[in-house]
Amino acid sequence: MTTSTTEVLAPPTERYTVLGWLRRNLFGSIGDSILTIIAIWLTYAMLKPSLSWGFSVAKWTVIADNLKLFMVGRYPAEELWRVWVVLYLLAAVVGFTWGAWVKGKEKAGYVLLGIPVFLALLPFSPTIRMMILALDLFGFLGIILGRRDNPKFKNWSIISLLLYFPVGILLIGGLTGETGFLPTVKPDLWGGLMLTILLAVIGIIFSFPIGVALALGRQSKLPIISWFSVGVIELVRGVPLITILFMMDLMLPLFLPAEIRVEGVIRAFVAITLFSAAYMAENVRGGLQAIPRGQYEAAHALGLNGFTTMAFIILPQALKAVIPILVSQFIGLLKDTTLVMILSLFDVLGIGKSVLGNPEYVGTAKEVYVFVAALFWVLSYGLSYASQRLETSLGVGER
Amino acid sequence: MSRKLFPVFALLIVLSMVLAACGGAAAPEAPAEEAAAVEAPAEEAAAAPGETEGPAPAASGDTLATVQARGHVICGGNSGVPGFGFLDTEGTFTGFDIDFCKAVAAAVFGDAEAYEIRPLSSQERFTALQSGEIDVLIRNTTWTLSRDTDLGANFVATTFYDGQGFIVRKADGINTLEDLDGGTVCVQTGTTTEANLADTMAARGLSYEPVVYEDVETGWTTYEEGRCDAYTTDKSGLVARQILLTVPDDHVIMDETISKEPLGPVVRHGDDQWFDIVQWTVFATFFAEEHGITAANAGDMMASTANPREKSFFGTEGELGAFLGLDADWAYNVVSQVGNYAEIYDRNLGPDTLTYIPRGLNSLYTDGGLLFAPAWR
Amino acid sequence: MAKTKYSTEEAIPFWRDERVLRVLGQIVFLVVAVSFFYYLYNNMITALAAQGMTPSFEFLGRTAGFDIGESLINYVRSDSYARALVVGILNTIYVSIFGIFFATIFGVILGVSRLSKNFLVAKLSSIYLEILRNIPLLVLLVFWYSGVFITLPRVKEAITFGPIFLSNRGIAVPWGIPTETWASYLIILFLALVVSIVVSWRLKVIGDRTGRPPLRILWVPLTFLVLAMVGWLVLPQSPLEIEYPALKGLNFTGGYVFSPEFMALLSGLVIYTAAFVGEIVRAGIMSVSKGQHEAAKALGLTSFQTLRLVIFPQAMRVIVPPLTSQYLNLTKNSSLAVAIGFPDLFAIGGTSLNQSGRAVEVIALMMGLYLLSSLLTSVFMNWYNDKIKLVER
Secondary structure (H helix, E strand, C coil): CCCHHHHCCCCCCCCCCCCHHHHHCCCCCCCHHHHHHHHHHHHHHHHHHHHHHHHHHHHHHHHHHHHHHHHHHHCCHHHHHHHHHHHHHHHHHHHHHHHHHHHHHHHHHCCHHHHHHHHHHHHCCCHHHHHHHHHHHHHHHHHHHHHCCCCCHHHEEEEEEEEHHHHHHHHHHHCCCCCCCCCCHHHCCCCCHHHHHHHHHHHHHHHHHHHHHHHHHHHHCHHHHHHHHHHHHHHHHHHHHHHHHHHHHHHHHCCCCCCCCHHHHHHHHHHHHHHHHHHHHHHHHHHCCCCCCHHHHHHCCCCCCCCHHHHHHHHHHHHHHHHHHHHHHHHHHHHHHHHHHHCCCCEEEHHHHHCCHHHCCCCCCHHHHHHHHHHHHHHHHHHHHHHHHHHHHHHHCCC | CCHHHHHCCCHHHHHHHHEEEEEEEECCCCCCCCCCHHHHHHHHHHHCCCCCCCCCCCCCCCHHHHHHCCCCEEEECCCCCCCCCCCCCCCEEHHHHHHHHHHHHHHHHCCCCEEEEECCCCCCCHHHHHHCCEECCCCCCEECCHHCCCCCCCEECEEECEEEEEEEEEHHHHCCHHHHEEEEEEEEEHHHHHHHHHHHHHHHHCCCCEEEEEEEEHHHHHCCCCCEEEEEEHHHHHHHHHCCCCCCHEECCCCCCCCCCEECCECCCCCCHHHHHHHHHHHHHHHHCCCCCCCCCCHHHHHHHHCHHHHHHHHCCCHHHHCCCCCCHHHHHHHHHHHHHHHHHHHHHHHCCCCCCCHHHHHHHHHHEEEEECCCC | CCCCCCCCHCCHHHCCCCHHHHHHHHHHHHHHHHHHHHHHHHHHEEEEEEEECCCCCHHHHCCCCCCCCCCCCCCCCCEEEHHHHHHHHHHHHHHHHHHHHHHHHHHHHHHHCCCCCHHHHHHHHHHHHHHCCCHHHHHHHHCCCCCCCCCCCCCHEEEEEEEECCCCCCEEEEEEEEECCCCHHHHHHHHHHHHHHHHHHHHHHHHHCCCCCCCCHHHHHHHHHHHHHHHHHHHHCCCCECCCCCCECCEEEEEEEEEEHHHHHHHHHHHHHHHHHHHHHHHHHCCCCCCHHHHHHHHCCCEEEEHHHHHHHHHHHHHHHHHHHHHHHHHHHHHHHHHHHCCCHHHHHHHHHHHHHHHHHHHHHHHHHHHHHHHHHHHHHHHHHHHHHHHCC
16 A cells, blocks of 8 residues: 555644634634633533532442342342342343344444443442343343344344243242242332332333223224223323322222222332323324324225224334334333332332431431432433434334 | 234233233223224223232221231331331331331230331321221321311320420520511421411411421421521420431520320221220330330249239230230230330430430339329239 | 115114114223222222211311411411412412423523534533433432522521522512502503504514514514503602512511522423423424525525524424423423422322311312313413414415
């Protein structure tokens, strides 16, 4: 590769110098410069006190001492291995799915691998740190397996993902009564981050069929059914989640016959499912409306009846179109589950509140809330970033 | 695409059916629609209306039988009040109120660990009791006439005598309520405290601005930061929390006590047997203290005592236990497993704890307090 | 669905006749639904009757017996529960209207600055968006209250900006006290409003005729302000007397005090909702095709004119529907006020529930009121949406 130097044009220097970049991007005009200066000042004014508080004032021992509570609440210690199994399974399944669907160049999935790294940075004991980092190992194994060239893997990954949730919930909730291999752990003992995530996951899973049913009901030509669906959807969407939670908490025990006792956590599940179903219905309706008229007509021309048209032609397309929205709905739900704190359930924020009731940790409110906020941020940012990347690389939701 | 997604969809339906069957969540509405395929899961979910936990709890009537069949007693408790009920680092509930729940468990089952705490917010505590979700409410609940009648609750013996007071900053020079005129007072919502405050200030013709919190801890933090001139709650709460303030000596509890706050366990209207059990369990702790019976010496005393009252207490003479529907040695179980009143008190609120409250009114009547156990015969 | 039924009508037995089945199916559904709800209702009545309670709204007339920190109307502890709840409704509306106003302004600024050419500004606003969209509002509110507003200086060391005092008891500002001429001034204000509406309408007519829409958003408020000012000066005595806040005893007296609870709730709602509004505004602006920019430029419009006359009217159509749901969310989210001690509808409802023990009634009432406010907001926004649609077509 020897070319005569005289013929090579010098690169446009301005583009690559720091000064040039600064001038173009930050100090283009007087107005621009003022904006830049204000922005720098704002950043400084916000960052300085926050950092100095975080590194010198804050007493982070409150987090370190209560970490188990923050993560799993009052879940019995001897059954904790089940939570680990569920987590490892999750890592493996997610890795496998990622490996099967995203071939080659897409690197963004590694953001998800960052979540365990973040968790391992928390003041856990070394063994637990290793166990958390092992999550990434399982993730990698999943990815490597998924990368293998096997056309069936895509279907398998969906099936494993769908099977994962009931299996996981059974593992955590238990199977075999009071004793045995998997003794029941009552939902009231679920807590911390685990409860937060479970509330959101179960909320989404259960609200899916109900939401689809409500969306179809709303589209229905039968007046009573469509009024009913519209009524339920608008009623639930018209009131704050907190009132639905409050109602379920106080009134569900009254609504059910006296023989049936429902645990507080289950009541929250019911409320969250109902809430999520109404929003799900609106999302699915959006998907249904996006289906061109021609699809219905074509189905009719093929001789399909109303039911088969819905089940085989319209719904599959509509549901595909709403998958990206489901991810953001899940993230929204994850954040909304914090409201169960007001029902004195021990989700991650509720645990924070009760830790503050422990005489040893009185006065550490800021530390606790900052920690909870950071936890949520890492989770939902990681999820939304990864899902956006997955969408672009799969072309889901694009036409 | 439809070919690929249909199995997925079908699977989801199956899954939700499985979940509905074992997860046990009840979907309160059953929307039906044209497409039967999606109708199935929704109906299925509605068909499983919550999981029944063991045998039915009676909303009224035979609570003891329900509790015995279930195998443990369920108490409504506090989750964030230092000294009375909070979650320790191991995730177990600890505190003065919790110990009385253990005492009831010991009386009924002879096992102080056969209990479960249901943390309740101040709003939901009475509905939880009404609906039969809990057997006893032990959560700093003040005995008032309207609660005793209108809310369908029955108050048993008082375990803690309290009165509402105010804490203020020394530097502000507030000595009486009149000095608080025009000031700001922090108070927790959903309590008799809030109404007492309003009543007292109105009666004395004083104006003030209330700032009302859902959460005790937020109230204290904001008081300490100077948002309020005074924080008001039961005096025990003030004493216990004062030493946890950054500089406790900067604050002072006003002499004035504006209310009577007898706190104790609460049971449902209409089940006299259960009422008696809880009431006499509390009395047993008083009696044990009066007679010097402690967790450590209960076994020896039981074997050696000649006092006929103590004999009937231990159940070695007479059949007082059977009158309550309990074992003969129920009171022995309470004292040996949980301790007498003084032990319970010292463990949670005594001088060695972070939440020290002098006993004051909560001493035996022989020491000038209000604790008094009826005769054991 | 219109199949050729007329020819085979007699041949179809009624259990296969689609029309009959539809009616039948709906009746079955109705019966099932009604009996299901009746079952729930019946259980509730039974459970309550066991405690000797019957649902009734009679308690609303009873004395509430608690005080409320902030109220837009006069309220004392001896007023009824009904009045206490009205105080709560007004407080919810109060904070929602302010919240919507500021969230819109702040959100538009954010959305525009995300598209800014200034690297730092664009990056900062997207960092802001990413942080706020991923934190639960409840955590944010609690932090904002106990981390920011409560840590302001105490009342005796209040920061002063001229007549404005800033402390952890809130922000005390000078406030007008009505004098005798206030009533006549209100009439003048009303007249000014009428005049400015007329001006607005005239300007629109002129704009439609000439094709050069004047800057109504500037001229109409200006007309109003000028008239209001003239009215103020014409009156013999000024209609409002300015009262300055002063530290007297334990608290500020005089002027008006915005409480830290209100400020924290408002700013929490605003900065949270603004993040979502910003995203909506950005998406709206991006949805206007690049050709529109270029065409506007080719016509010689300035960049401000381009934004006002070309981009914004088109972007609005995309922006309004999601914006509506954000406004609704803000109103509903204001119920989280209970966590930081602002007496909104939910907080006062909670206290009423506790003092009266009427759980079922209070919850039903609260849900009904929230539903009503949501419906009213959506009716208004739908009307607005239709209006801008009509302008376009």
